[in-house]
Amino acid sequence: xxxxxxxxxxxxxxxxxxxxxxxxxxxxxxxxxxxxxxxxxxxxxxxxxxxxxxxxxxxxxxxxxxxxxxxxxxxxxxxxxxxxxxxxxxxxxxxxxxxxxxxxxxxxxxxxxxxxxxxxxxxxxxxxxxxxxxxxxxxxxxxxxxxxxxxx
Numbered sequence: 001x002x003x004x005x006x007x008x009x010x011x012x013x014x015x016x017x018x019x020x021x022x023x024x025x026x027x028x029x030x031x032x033x034x035x036x037x038x039x040x041x042x043x044x045x046x047x048x049x050x051x052x053x054x055x056x057x058x059x060x061x062x063x064x065x066x067x068x069x070x071x072x073x074x075x076x077x078x079x080x081x082x083x084x085x086x087x088x089x090x091x092x093x094x095x096x097x098x099x100x101x102x103x104x105x106x107x108x109x110x111x112x113x114x115x116x117x118x119x120x121x122x123x124x125x126x127x128x129x130x131x132x133x134x135x136x137x138x139x140x141x142x143x144x145x146x147x148x149x150x151x152x
Contacts, residue, residue: 005029005070009040012063016056017042025081026088029074036074041081048080087146093122102149103129105142112136116149 006027017024025041042048042056057078064070087093087101102116109115115138117131126139127146 002029005038008067008069009038009060009064012067013040013056013060016059020052020056021045022048022052022056025092026086029070036070036072037077038070038074039077039079041079041085043081043085053078053080083150084147087148090122090124093119093127093146096148097122100149100151101129101146103127103138103146104144105138106144107142109138109142110136 006029009027009029010024013024016022022042022044025043026039027041028037028039030037030039040056040060042052044052057076060078061076064076084102085092087096096119099119100117101119102114105113105115107113115129115131115136117129117136120128120130120135122128124140126137127143129136129138
């Protein structure tokens with residue numbers, strides 16, 4: 001049911017996103033404690049502000065009320081993905097080349113399952129991360145998660 005809701009919500013907001021030059025980063029529909037949450041993460045060139053989130057939230061709320069695709073009560077949250085935004089789509093990885101990233105894998109690569117360093121390259125089937133002075137080549141099918149990382 002969760003993937004159906006995500007697909008439905010994505011179709012609902014796509015016209016709005018295109019009209020306002022926004023990018024859908026992720027949609028989550030999950031239960032936390034006794035409450036359900038529908039979280040929509042969006043971004044745009046120059047960043048998203050609270051007014052952008054508020055307008056999209058109002059638009060989506062009206063569409064959800066109209067179509068009523070979610071049978072139970074839930075909280076709707078629209079926000080920026082934050083500084084450590086997840087990397088999900090191929091375009092995300094292309095934009096992240098030469099940036100600091102954190103990647104986890106399903107199984108060890110070079111004896112490790114966590115990599116934090118500079119993304120040197122991405123070709124669609126693998127990415128190369130430089131950690132210290134060593135480069136690690138990670139096949140995308142072994143990647144569990146990836147996100148931008150802040151360097152302190």
